[in-house]
Amino acid sequence: MTTTDAALTPRAREIAGAALELLEAEGPEGLTMRRLAARLGIRAPSIYKHLPDKEALEAAIISLGFERQADAFAGALEGADDPLTALARVYREFAHGHPHLYRLMTERELNRTLLTPGVEQRAALPVHEAVGGDADLARATWAFAHGMTILELDRRFPPDADLDAAWQRGLDAFRSVKPRRNRD
Amino acid sequence: MTTTDAALTPRAREIAGAALELLEAEGPEGLTMRRLAARLGIRAPSIYKHLPDKEALEAAIISLGFERQADAFAGALEGADDPLTALARVYREFAHGHPHLYRLMTERELNRTLLTPGVEQRAALPVHEAVGGDADLARATWAFAHGMTILELDRRFPPDADLDAAWQRGLDAFRSVKPRRNRD
DNA sequence: CCAGAATAGCTAACATTGTTAGCCTGTCAA
DNA sequence: TTGACAGGCTAACAATGTTAGCTATTCTGG
Numbered sequence: 001m002t003t004t005d006a007a008l009t010p011r012a013r014e015i016a017g018a019a020l021e022l023l024e025a026e027g028p029e030g031l032t033m034r035r036l037a038a039r040l041g042i043r044a045p046s047i048y049k050h051l052p053d054k055e056a057l058e059a060a061i062i063s064l065g066f067e068r069q070a071d072a073f074a075g076a077l078e079g080a081d082d083p084l085t086a087l088a089r090v091y092r093e094f095a096h097g098h099p100h101l102y103r104l105m106t107e108r109e110l111n112r113t114l115l116t117p118g119v120e121q122r123a124a125l126p127v128h129e130a131v132g133g134d135a136d137l138a139r140a141t142w143a144f145a146h147g148m149t150i151l152e153l154d155r156r157f158p159p160d161a162d163l164d165a166a167w168q169r170g171l172d173a174f175r176s177v178k179p180r181r182n183r184d
Numbered sequence: 185m186t187t188t189d190a191a192l193t194p195r196a197r198e199i200a201g202a203a204l205e206l207l208e209a210e211g212p213e214g215l216t217m218r219r220l221a222a223r224l225g226i227r228a229p230s231i232y233k234h235l236p237d238k239e240a241l242e243a244a245i246i247s248l249g250f251e252r253q254a255d256a257f258a259g260a261l262e263g264a265d266d267p268l269t270a271l272a273r274v275y276r277e278f279a280h281g282h283p284h285l286y287r288l289m290t291e292r293e294l295n296r297t298l299l300t301p302g303v304e305q306r307a308a309l310p311v312h313e314a315v316g317g318d319a320d321l322a323r324a325t326w327a328f329a330h331g332m333t334i335l336e337l338d339r340r341f342p343p344d345a346d347l348d349a350a351w352q353r354g355l356d357a358f359r360s361v362k363p364r365r366n367r368d
Numbered sequence: 369c370c371a372g373a374a375t376a377g378c379t380a381a382c383a384t385t386g387t388t389a390g391c392c393t394g395t396c397a398a
Numbered sequence: 399t400t401g402a403c404a405g406g407c408t409a410a411c412a413a414t415g416t417t418a419g420c421t422a423t424t425c426t427g428g
Contacts, residue, residue, distance in 0.1 A: 011405085033386065042406065045387075049405050054386065107291060109338045139341055140332070140354035144324065147331025154293045157323060170324035173357040195376085217415065229416075230377050238415065 008060060008116075012050040015040065016060035023061060023100050058104060059114030065105045066119040069094055073126040083130040088145055088171055095149045103153065106146060132179030141174050191300075192244060196234040199224065200244035207245060207284050242288060243298030249289045250300070253278055254307040267314040272329055272355055279333045287337065290330060316363030328354050 008016065018039050023031045033044040033054065040047075051057050072090050080086035095102040112120065127145075128138045148170065152163055192200065202223050207215045217228040217238065224231075235241045256274050264270035279286040296304065311329075312322045332354065336347055 032384085034384090043408080045389095045408085046406055048387075106338075106340075110340065134353075136346060136349040136353045139335075139345060139347070139350040140328065140357065143331030143335055143350070143354065144328040145331070146335060147327030147329070148324070150334075151327055151330060154290075156290075156294065161323060162320060163323070165320040166323040166327070169318075169320045169361065170327065170358075173324065173361045174354075176360055177353065177357045216413080218413085226376090227378065228414095229379085229418095232416075233376055 009050060012060065015047060015050055016057065016064060019057055020061050020064055020101065023104065024098060027100050028104065055111065056114050059111060061101070062105050062110070063116035063119050065098070065101045066123045067116075068098075069105075070119070070123040070126075073123065077126055077130075083126075084141075084171060084175060087126060087130050088167065091145050092149055092152075092167070095153060099153050102149070106150065131174070134179035137174070137177060137179055144170050144174065193234060196244065199231060199234055200241065200248060203241055204245050204248055204285065207288065208282060211284050212288065239295065240298055243295060245285070246289050246294070247300035247303050249282070249285045250303040250307045252282075253289075254303070254310075257307065257310040261310055261314075267310075268325075268355060268359060271310060271314050272351065275329050276333055276336075276351070279337060283337050286333070290334065315358070318363040321358070321361060321363055325358050328358065 015036070019031060019036050022036055022039055026035070033047055036057075037044040037047055047057070051060065072094050073087060076086045076090035077083055110120075124138075124142070127142055128135065131137045131141055148163070148167055151157055157163060157166075199220070203215060203220050206220055206223055210219070217231055220241075221228040221231055231241070235244065256278050257271060260270045260274035261267055294304075308322075308326070311326055312319065315321045315325055332347070332351055335341055341347060341350075
């Protein structure tokens with residue numbers, strides 16, 4: 001069951017969708033089994049007929065998140081003159097448009113066995129391509145983007161900080177690096 | 185040296201120290217008011233005689249964390265030929281040496297009114313200096329370092345990823361950028 | 369030197385959380 | 399027709415942070 005599940009039943013997908021709505025509307029505090037059940041017109045224990053526990057529910061939400069992120073990335077790359085800039089803008093916008101979802105997707109260690117297979121890779125692929133297939137550079141760039149994003153969401157920068165400028169400086173730095181092809 | 189919180193009573197600082205030990209030993213799940221009390225030889229409600237709630241307790245732990253981080257940074261810069269490299273290595277080592285503390289320090293929005301005054305700035309100062317006083321560049325660099333660190337701690341990179349190489353590429357990118365003096 | 373306040377512990381209890389056990393009802397295949 | 403099972407339900411449990419209210423010790427002012 002735990003090995004290659006992630007094949008959610010239609011009802012489980014429905015529940016995950018409602019959970020995502022609830023998360024976005026009320027934040028992580030609001031995402032309780034009882035509140036979710038109420039939104040579905042059922043009682044909390046009934047959720048367990050469709051999903052083993054809250055971790056699996058969150059994994060289902062995260063899978064939905066990766067799907068949407070991948071779609072957003074794909075849309076950003078269509079006819080973009082500079083892929084890296086386009087990707088960065090969409091990355092940032094996605095996180096600001098869905099802050100609770102973004103936090104849930106990134107804040108913890110990820111139990112990948114609970115995820116829809118391949119969905120994480122699909123979201124990561126455009127970043128690799130945007131830096132010319134250099135895996136190390138892609139990881140560094142992703143780390144920068146995530147760092148900027150999460151620190152911004154968590155208001156870790158000073159209130160008067162010019163974050164557009166910080167993004168720009170970082171992207172310039174990574175753009176100035178020549179890609180090296182490495183194993184893939 | 186480690187300037188301790190003037191707002192905290194000695195007993196509260198003692199409790200925060202025990203809480204930090206508990207956190208590092210057992211992780212965030214283990215940091216409950218009852219377990220902390222047990223470690224102190226008292227009962228949970230007694231903690232509230234010294235700290236208003238768990239948020240304040242965590243803020244006290246975070247303040248301790250910033251102090252230690254600042255000390256580590258200061259140590260790293262003594263007689264370092266390349267400040268940025270030295271700082272990055274110590275940043276990474278601090279997080280790996282105290283993963284639960286690092287997560288607690290960075291994972292949430294920060295209620296700065298609960299923090300020991302000035303301690304956050306003291307930890308951030310060396311980074312600003314290492315990039316030549318360019319605030320935007322310092323923020324971008326910090327974002328990169330935090331991104332790499334937290335993604336590494338949370339095992340978000342593929343297991344076979346060469347993270348030393350990713351760090352190197354990122355640091356090279358930032359090193360190649362010329363600092364611009366801006367307002368400070 | 370004593371009275372009262374402050375300090376710092378205690379027990380009992382509460383609401384909320386995720387979760388389990390066990391029951392019931394409708395649907396549908398054998 | 400019957401029996402499995404899908405999917406709901408109620409009741410309950412343990413753990414969590416937290417509050418109320420009691421008590422014992424210590425400090426302090428007159």
